[in-house]
Amino acid sequence: MTSLGDLKEKWMQDNDFKEKYDAMAPEFAIARALIGARVTAGLTQIEVAERMGTTQSVVARLEGGTSIPSLKTLFRYAKATGMKPEITFIPLDQAASAPT
Secondary structure, eight states, X not given: OOOHHHHHHHHXXXXXXXXXXXXXXXXXXXXXXXXXXXXXXXXXXXXXXXXXXXXXXHHHHHHTTSSOOOHHHHHHHHHHTTOOOOXXXXXXXXXXXXXX
């Protein structure tokens, strides 16, 4: 059985795939942050959804990394997980080495 990591490594050799994957880095970073906040809070998607006044499927889409949520939604998600969002700006020449 091929692991997900092996598949990603293989696909990243395709320049077109790599370009599209790299273009989605902001979406992936937000998804990682959302999931990290929820896991740190020890909550399920259903629990976050209830606290946000929405549905589990909305939370799943937020965590799916296919779009960039509004700031209002990020603040609602943060509050639901007992977190406070922090937005920072870094110089572009440091962005490649910054943790995501």
